Amino acid sequence: MSRSSGGPAVEFDAVSLSFGAYVAIHDVSFSIPQGQFVALVGPTGSGKTSILNLVAGLAQPAAGAVRTSGDSVNGVNRSAAYMFQQDALLPWKTALENVVLGPLLRGAARPEAAREAARWLDLVGLRGLEHRYPIQLSGGQRKRVAMAQALINRLPLLLMDEPFSALDVQTRALMENELLELWQNSSATVLFVTHDLEEAIALSDRVILFSAGPGTRIKSDYPVHLPRPRNVSEARFMPGFEDLYRQIWSDLKQEVMTSYERSRAKA
Amino acid sequence: MSAQERKRRERFIHFLQAAIFVIVFGLWELGARYGAIDTFFFSQPSTFLARAWQWLAIPGTQLGGRSIYQHLSVTLSEMLGSFVLGVAFGITLGLMLGRSDFWARVFNPYIQVLNALPRLVLAPIFVLMFGIDERSKIALGFTMVFFIVFFNAYHGVRQVDRNIINNARMLGAGERELARHVLIPSALTWILSSLHTSVGFALVGAVVGEYLAAAQGIGWVISQAQGNFDSAGVYAGMLVLCVVVIIVEMGVTWLERRLVRWAPQADELFAG
Numbered sequence: 394m395s396r397s398s399g400g401p402a403v404e405f406d407a408v409s410l411s412f413g414a415y416v417a418i419h420d421v422s423f424s425i426p427q428g429q430f431v432a433l434v435g436p437t438g439s440g441k442t443s444i445l446n447l448v449a450g451l452a453q454p455a456a457g458a459v460r461t462s463g464d465s466v467n468g469v470n471r472s473a474a475y476m477f478q479q480d481a482l483l484p485w486k487t488a489l490e491n492v493v494l495g496p497l498l499r500g501a502a503r504p505e506a507a508r509e510a511a512r513w514l515d516l517v518g519l520r521g522l523e524h525r526y527p528i529q530l531s532g533g534q535r536k537r538v539a540m541a542q543a544l545i546n547r548l549p550l551l552l553m554d555e556p557f558s559a560l561d562v563q564t565r566a567l568m569e570n571e572l573l574e575l576w577q578n579s580s581a582t583v584l585f586v587t588h589d590l591e592e593a594i595a596l597s598d599r600v601i602l603f604s605a606g607p608g609t610r611i612k613s614d615y616p617v618h619l620p621r622p623r624n625v626s627e628a629r630f631m632p633g634f635e636d637l638y639r640q641i642w643s644d645l646k647q648e649v650m651t652s653y654e655r656s657r658a659k660a
Numbered sequence: 661m662s663a664q665e666r667k668r669r670e671r672f673i674h675f676l677q678a679a680i681f682v683i684v685f686g687l688w689e690l691g692a693r694y695g696a697i698d699t700f701f702f703s704q705p706s707t708f709l710a711r712a713w714q715w716l717a718i719p720g721t722q723l724g725g726r727s728i729y730q731h732l733s734v735t736l737s738e739m740l741g742s743f744v745l746g747v748a749f750g751i752t753l754g755l756m757l758g759r760s761d762f763w764a765r766v767f768n769p770y771i772q773v774l775n776a777l778p779r780l781v782l783a784p785i786f787v788l789m790f791g792i793d794e795r796s797k798i799a800l801g802f803t804m805v806f807f808i809v810f811f812n813a814y815h816g817v818r819q820v821d822r823n824i825i826n827n828a829r830m831l832g833a834g835e836r837e838l839a840r841h842v843l844i845p846s847a848l849t850w851i852l853s854s855l856h857t858s859v860g861f862a863l864v865g866a867v868v869g870e871y872l873a874a875a876q877g878i879g880w881v882i883s884q885a886q887g888n889f890d891s892a893g894v895y896a897g898m899l900v901l902c903v904v905v906i907i908v909e910m911g912v913t914w915l916e917r918r919l920v921r922w923a924p925q926a927d928e929l930f931a932g
Contacts, residue, residue: 449826449830451826451829451830469829469830470830471832473830474830475826475827475830477823477826477827479821479823480823481821481823481824481826481827482824482827483824483827483828483841483842483845484824484922484923485845485846485848485849485920485922485923486841486922487922494828494831494841495831495832498828498831498832498833498837499832526921526922527922528922528923542827542831546831546832
């Protein structure tokens, strides 16, 4: 894992992003230390995905600078793994071939890469389904493949865009716990986009709240001081959870209302 | 529906298919025999079936100095030649223009015009250019296969999900790996779904080319029969072609099943 270069894992310095005349993000600055699990929360259309795309190098800022581990992001960020909101598995490859792709593209030899991929599929609970195609897997199983695919490269930075939002509640809690376990055994920094506040607090060390778009800014930034290791489904009964939830929710509610009013005015 | 019911239904469908064949050919035969159908134009099933049987099964039967199998192998090799060339060029150019908005726009009007041109009018030019041997047929088939494969490859590249491209990029794919792992597999599904059509066109190119000017091949056999007012020969030639088409179709379906196991099984009825 490369932690060679100094500086915070992720740093936004007065970053703006626009699509034509539409300003998505306006003058956003924040800094995330190595190894932190950060939840990005905000109303729909608040540019949370854009933040991840900027870190990934899939989008370029109109102004300001995005740095990871002190280096300016320029083109696709080779130190970041990205778990997309929508299904992004290669449908013509089996689960195993999907997971093995990352190591292969980064120059691993096939036998080792295949062994490693099988191990990861086992870790996310897909033993025996290695040779299924995505179409032959359930939504939850596909997410597990995507998680193995993102994690196998052991990159210092993990970007997750509402990865579990399409899952049923039970599967979701299971996968959140698995994610936390895998993360605790690594030293990766995680940026986790969600609009589920409970999920955000239960998983993370810190919740960054974004204002309603367009021209998204940081509304507030809360540390989460719940003890680890955590069990996601029990986190909400921990002391301090309620207060934090109420505090962030009152901020978020305003933004959600603003966003709702704006979208209704447009319609 | 239980498995048994499905089986019974399946059997009934096959029975009806056979029944339709028997009824149509039976009526045709009876009509020809009792004068309701003019055998000069429509021949008679018993006559042309016997003719086809003679060609196929009786050794030493010659058509213009060659056996029917020699004619068939000429036609099939022309078909294969135009198919392989058309697919190779179609895929290459489709992928190239699919990747480049700029060149796609530059070539757009020319491709549209060439595609709108009825390809058969090129046949005389190909005969002048390549003579009456296989090459002019391959050229004609090529112009038909190429465009089908080209458009499918082009759209296959164009329609790849952005998320899948971004995912492959994040996993470490450069331009070349992107083509290999994402663009070509995606285009391949489109190309394969058009395979039935393009194989058919390759055969059309070969047979029509032979029909217009050739010294051998099934198209030539049919054209000779026509020249002799031998309608039984025309129908026997068509029958042989039908058998060939069915065998080729079965091969294509098999190939398709092998290559796109990952895709949801499409409704195969009237696929094309």
